[in-house]
Amino acid sequence: MVQGATALISFGLAGGLDPGLKPGEVVVPAVVLSNGARLAADAALARRFGGLTGHTILAGDTVAASAAGKAALRAATGADAIDLESGAVAQIAATHELPFAIVRAICDPAQRTLPPAALIALNPLGQIGLVPVLSSVLRRPSQIPGLIALARDAARARQSLLRLVTTFGTD
Secondary structure, three states, X not given: OOOOOOOEEEEEEEEEOOOOOOOOOEEOOXXXXXXXXXXXXXXXXXXXXXXXXXXXXXXXXXXXXOHHHHHHHHHHHOOOEEEOOHHHHHHHHHHOOOOEEEEEEEEEOOOOOOOHHHHOOEOOOOOEOHHHHHHHHHXXXXXXXXXXXXXXXXXXXXXXXXXXXXXXXXX
């Protein structure tokens, strides 16, 4: 899987655990917390993306869906953000003694509880399952404003990543 690789870089979206992180804000964490390990990102590699931001990202195994759950994770770990991929990237890098960097944009702030439809939106292939989402919305139309806010913030986060890669990632 890493044959010939000299470093690993992972881009994507993250949920905020630190209430100070706003949607669209980019973090380049110095540390990944994964399975009880603190894995340090490579500062030289991170400079290609503006440098380490000093944040810590938690490698989650499930989506942090509620504001209360996010606050509990922050209190328990001290992490600033959470995602589902960084831990695997950092673990593979550590296993193969490769430098790594994680670049994440916040799409879901700490204060937000995700609407139920957001938790069933993606199928195992990463595609949006329109039928389950619409079914959930029909059962609970009150989640529409939350879905719109999440979509807006996810678009802002993707734009931030694109700007960052365009600005720094061409070295």
